[in-house]
Amino acid sequence: MPAHIGRPEIALAEHRVTTDALIEHVRATYRHPDDPSRPHRSMAVWERLMRNSGVQQRYWSRTLPEVTQPVGVAQRAKNAFNDALDLAETAAQRALDVAGLDPGDIDAIVTSHTTSWSVPNLDVHLIERLGLRPTISRMPLATLACSGGAHALVRALQYTQARPGGARVLVVVAETLSTIYHQREQTPQSMIYRTLFGDSAGATVVTGIHQGNAADLKGCIIDDGFELAMPNSRDRYWGTIDEQGLHFDSTRAAASAAADALPYVKEWLGTRTVEWAGVHPGGPRIIDDVIEGLGLDTGKHGRHSHTSLAENGNLGGAAVLDVLRRTYDEPPAPGAEGALLAFGPGFTVAGAYGAWA
Template identity: 65%
Template sequence: MIHLGSHRVTTDDLVDHIAASYHDPNAPHLPHPRMGLWRRLIHNTGVRQRYWTRPLPEATKRTSVGERAKVAFGDALELAEAAAREALHVAGLDPGDVDAIVTSHTTSWTVPGLDVHLVERLSLHPTTARISLTTLACAGGAQALVRAMEYTKAHPGARVLVVAAETLSTIYHQSESTPQSFMYRALFGDSAGACIVTGVTDDTPPAGFVATDPFELVVPNSRDRYWGAIDDEGLHFESTKAAARAAADAVPYIADWLGDRPREWAAIHPGGPRIIDDVIAGVGLDEKQGRHSHDSLAENGNLGGVAVLDVLRRTHHDPPVPGDPGVLAAFGPGFTVAGVYGTWA
């Protein structure tokens, strides 16, 4: 289940806001001389719209790191609770039926984390097992599925609630004017996603994505690709030109993991058009298999750790042929990869 921020911000809205906010430093009545470049960067992200938890003027105003983090976590928690409740309802589960919860949240610092807050808000049993992932960013949703899969293998029949939530609009800072800062503020949207992972037993026949083999990778010598940084204004994402080829650098490792196993479909993290296309081609699929990722990116933006869960949701609505094997994969700062191979039931 996916819950988006309540404020729709189109790419045209964003471009207009930036054009009105940045002017030629030598002639304030004129547009900024780099506005043409910024406009191209923003449109090249492939995002038509994104949804933020706060309206554009409020999300982009300057504020303290403390206030920004407080608002970002509060909004993420509201989205996470809504997504989790819907996931439980669709699965026909009561809160007491949940054996474990795996959460992923990166975009605001808090202690205790999302896991503890959700145990209380959802009235989960106080002894519910918790796995809290806090620094994985875009890889969070896939990594949470890997951890949930491991839990169900160790506890046959267990029911694991997976929840990822990110308020990525918090990385928008008016003081920044680097090309990558405009790309990131155009890419990201706010959301939460949740699903139930259940170990297959005789009493619970498989349905949907049946995960069979997890994958985790830290690409060697890749910490220069992109990373997070915190200053007096809040959280920023930084990157170098090497970030553009990071997913392609990971593809040989993914291909080696997959080996000669067949694959007929893929749920790839929509981090950007190039990431989707590089990975789809790298695992031997045609561009049609990237449609759900491209649609998610265009309609919602890059949702960080939630993004691959949105692609998986779209795959459920337009499913592969039962029995078809496929792969799910997401990428995060580091440069890291989390993936799962399995079949569609």
């Protein structure tokens, strides 16, 4: 049984931070060890990496001076979760409003959140904040990071498929990725990540399709999900935590990880047609490798991913929802078949296949 993904709603954080502002901050902060009147000797390399990120601006839940303060893991985690929760509530309420549903109409909630530690997590907090039924089914996902949005859609699809009468599932993904910015870090990878990420939440309602509501649903209809933990790939990128907070790190192998995963994706797709694709905007190379690997045109079929990356940065698990939102605004032709794909630490892949109604 297929399911309908409603037009996602995205809640961006409050503070707009341009890449130019970040570069100037780095230039002013890190000075040459032998001559403090000059920029750091690696500044030219850092600036090139930051500008090659494909991000022109991103939105953070706190100002640049606040983000760069070494406040310690406890305060940093508390801020990150509270900010993510506020964004999640906003996006979820908008998604309910767009779907024309009351909180009591929702049968299950799937959440994904990685950038701070909290027990209970988003699911329990949102039940209270949104007024969802206390007996609602809960599927809280953690540590998925950038693949969280697509993975949540797969779980929502599976939930609806197990209920022939049709179910309504609220999917909510929130990440405050600015929390990984640490002033003391001066590696090339840290310069890339501090430039790449933005804070946001995304939400949508996934509705099981049955005979009574099939004619009323327009937009993205999915009927198959995909999950991959690519063999021998844990060296691509990962997260760690210390007394300062959460960190992301990676090796050079991360750059080719999406392309390396494509044979598995193609095996899943088989002979099915791919006329459109919503690809996680993890970076310019990820977008282009996947779009080209699927036999599509990067300029045409990768434009929503590239625009999302440029305007908002990599939003982690919510990013693929932002790409789908943009696809709703410029939809493929009715009946066009395609896939949503996202990539996360591990190296993992999650995807959904369907058609446009």
